[in-house]
Amino acid sequence: MKHVLLFLGPTIMIFLGLQVMSSVPVTFLLFYGWLFVVPLLDMIVLKRNTWRDTFRQMGLGINRPNMYHGILTGLLFFLTMVLAGYFFHSFLFDKDDLQKLLVQWNFSGNLVVWLILVLLVINPFLEEIYWRGYLFKKLERKLTKRTMILLTSLFYSLYHFLSIIPLFSWPYNFAMILPVFLAGMIWGYMRDRSKSLMGSIVSHILADSGIMSVYLLFLK
Template sequence: MNLVLLFLGPTLMIFLGLQVMSSVPLTFLLFYGWLFAVPAVEWFVIRRKTRKETFRQMGLVFNRKNVYHGVATGLLFFLTILLAGYFFHSFLFDRDDLQALLADWQFSGDLVIWLILVLLVINPFLEEIYWRGYFFKKLEGKRSVRAMILLTSLFYSLYHFLSIIPLFSWPYNIMMVVPVFIAGMIWGYMRYKSSSLVGSIVSHILADAGIMAVYILFLR
């Protein structure tokens, strides 16, 4: 598949789900369907790799030091997000506008707990597998390590514009993409140094948990 399409595919799915159809559940279906289907089809159907070989190539192998780094960076992200939410949520968000937007996106009612579970359980795994697993292997030997980390972090950050800009108050909505990019760079570096994706997944889970904690504690 064309490399440009692979880079832009997740952003297109977010655009269709949120901006065109205004539905978080549908966005999740399109977005996570892409993140799962593209690597699965290429590795299992086209290349006919075994599950064990695919997991190894993607970096789904245990590395104790990598996991420690994942826990440490994840806890740092969690605490930073939580403290920022506690002290600055009144500046970062317009609560009434946010609630109205989330209702329009169908992120409300009985669905909320399931959507939060998706963000905490499915999101970190599929995003890391796609960007720091699948793409790292696809670019290996074709780009330098710095270029791989930069490119994957850049396109990982791109679709966050579509979800972050409407959620935050101006001008903080533009600035909030910077931490996303930095996190992507850190997770990419962790993946490269250890050849393992597990620590990045653990760190990503804790970062997403911080975001959900801010929502539950200060914005509902």
């Protein structure tokens, strides 16, 4: 039951913030609060690990080949999203509906710059630390590596449905979850192969930069 809650907790936070409260700032507080507090309580407070041991167990160490892979995959994600946005944004999005939805979610005005910074700086670190750092460590003796990568990728993709479905036009909104799942699988594989999370974080930062570039270039 505890593991089910760990898998579903981030999705519940997104649901409460977006679907119930219709606020991106509130969603960020709930979602990133969960991603930060749960590993902190478990590994530092309950297990009484040192910060150094916690960072090591979650893979927060530099591995040069892993960093190269992170940069290469991240650049590929970035270019793919910008090119897709350039050629297909009129099919993927209804710009007027999207703008209305973002205003409804409080993703507007002076808050936008700060929310974008959160997505570019905080989001990649906390998502990777939670899914492919903390949960990998939590599950490593309970599941095979393939099952662990698959499950973390599935549940990582799950809460993206809650934001992707309203943002994209039908039927592309359902199709857009596939790249999220594939990215999770790639980042999980990188983490497993290298025992380092840093390449996945770099790749994730570049991927999120691609998403924000599409928004700023073609949708704002």
